[in-house]
Amino acid sequence: MVQAVALPRNEVGIEAAVGILKQKFGDRLQTGQAIREKHGHTTTWIENQSPDAVVFPHSTEEVSEIVKTCATHKVPVIAFGTGTSLEGHVNAPAGGISVDLTQMNKVLAVNPGDLDCVVQPGVTREDLNTHLRDQGLFFPIDPGANASLGGMAATRASGTNAVRYGTMKDNVLSLEVVMPDGQIIRTGHRAKKSSAGYDLTRLLIGAEGTLGIITELTLRLQGIPEAITSARCSFPSVDAACQAVMMTIQYGVPVARIELLDEMSVQAANAYSGLSLPETPLLLLEFHGSENGAVEQSETFNQIAEEFGGTDFAATSTTEERNKLWQARHDMYWASLQLRPGARGISTDVCVPISRLAECVTATQDKARELGLMAPVVGHVGDGNFHSLLLIDMENADEVSKADQFVGWLNDLAISMEGTCTGEHGIGQGKQPYLVKELGPAVTYMTAIKKALDPDNIMNPGKILSNT
Numbered sequence: 001m002v003q004a005v006a007l008p009r010n011e012v013g014i015e016a017a018v019g020i021l022k023q024k025f026g027d028r029l030q031t032g033q034a035i036r037e038k039h040g041h042t043t044t045w046i047e048n049q050s051p052d053a054v055v056f057p058h059s060t061e062e063v064s065e066i067v068k069t070c071a072t073h074k075v076p077v078i079a080f081g082t083g084t085s086l087e088g089h090v091n092a093p094a095g096g097i098s099v100d101l102t103q104m105n106k107v108l109a110v111n112p113g114d115l116d117c118v119v120q121p122g123v124t125r126e127d128l129n130t131h132l133r134d135q136g137l138f139f140p141i142d143p144g145a146n147a148s149l150g151g152m153a154a155t156r157a158s159g160t161n162a163v164r165y166g167t168m169k170d171n172v173l174s175l176e177v178v179m180p181d182g183q184i185i186r187t188g189h190r191a192k193k194s195s196a197g198y199d200l201t202r203l204l205i206g207a208e209g210t211l212g213i214i215t216e217l218t219l220r221l222q223g224i225p226e227a228i229t230s231a232r233c234s235f236p237s238v239d240a241a242c243q244a245v246m247m248t249i250q251y252g253v254p255v256a257r258i259e260l261l262d263e264m265s266v267q268a269a270n271a272y273s274g275l276s277l278p279e280t281p282l283l284l285l286e287f288h289g290s291e292n293g294a295v296e297q298s299e300t301f302n303q304i305a306e307e308f309g310g311t312d313f314a315a316t317s318t319t320e321e322r323n324k325l326w327q328a329r330h331d332m333y334w335a336s337l338q339l340r341p342g343a344r345g346i347s348t349d350v351c352v353p354i355s356r357l358a359e360c361v362t363a364t365q366d367k368a369r370e371l372g373l374m375a376p377v378v379g380h381v382g383d384g385n386f387h388s389l390l391l392i393d394m395e396n397a398d399e400v401s402k403a404d405q406f407v408g409w410l411n412d413l414a415i416s417m418e419g420t421c422t423g424e425h426g427i428g429q430g431k432q433p434y435l436v437k438e439l440g441p442a443v444t445y446m447t448a449i450k451k452a453l454d455p456d457n458i459m460n461p462g463k464i465l466s467n468t
Contacts, residue, residue: 004429005462025055037050037389042088044087054098054434057118070458078091081150082147083395084146090326101120106119107127115220118219121214138326150379156206158422159424160259164288174187174189188200209462210453231284233312236281237281238281240279240308244301245260257286258349261282262378264376268339272328283310331341344391345390348407349387350410353418373390384419435465
């Protein structure tokens, strides 16, 4: 494990807050070691820093009560969704109270005529789309994991559909939020646009719970397309596949998804998901539109792919075949672990301008080979975002050191290419050293906002900003 920075603990305040909240919530406040460790759980290599208690509210008003109690006693509050974040977002470096929002899981309203809905933060993306299916609607943001929508907003998630439908920041109309003093605010209403004041919605999306706890979301919805066509195409090299992606985007093909698997990832997918794909770099694509439109889009892509050596192109509109392909993509984390049984999977992500994508991915593969690391690459390459999954023996100190060197090198490379150290994972604890490198003096203003809204630093302390 990578050691996480511990922050000073307010022992007296924590004891007082836990006692008060226990009286209020009874069995909905838990202090057992196993559940506390689960809520400090992180799916990366950062050590577990457990909260002192976990509480399960059922309403915005109860979240407000929790935050007011913690504010009075200056005790940290960490919002928890499903625990799928990757950079230590839910750790409790100063102890405190984990607010588990999974029982706030109701779809409160669906407005088909306006293409929007209102949900509580514990609703997962899969639950929402199941609820919407019989109305011909869907919520397009798909980060892979069945994450909670509150957590997806807090980390500004995106995923496979982002190339066409954008990220969480593009699909949230307004939020209800409990602020650090326990005040409940609403950042907007259901209008599709507004020029009223500061855009607090966008400020809170991606704030990782450091400015408030999201307790309700108003989301944009999309109509389920008349036709959906999925396609796959193999390439002689990652560079050729990325060049095809760039040309597809520049040509204006309205692709909904375009995903890259390098040769190592294809090998893993074949073994884990029972596929028989050529074990060379692969693009998986999806096209949405009318029957004729989706077919035309896939045919246009095939013509582009042929220019870059694309082969074995195959398209399908049958639900079963489409689902098999995309399930294999979503299972890539587990599939990759089978490449090296017993290894820990360390996922990192960057995002660069499309014109630098081929160069960045190729350099990433070369660097992994130079360091002797196994690091399959997958990516939402339609918007320049890709992931490298390092398969590490955590008992081998030299290997862990090389992995740490690789992650730092990749972040620096992306920033040098006018990209970002994180396209969708967020900063959390893991990527703090690179935020200042990327944004420079802008971080000073982030710090000022944090101090103004949360002067006692109780909202998810130790995340995003290294000095808070």
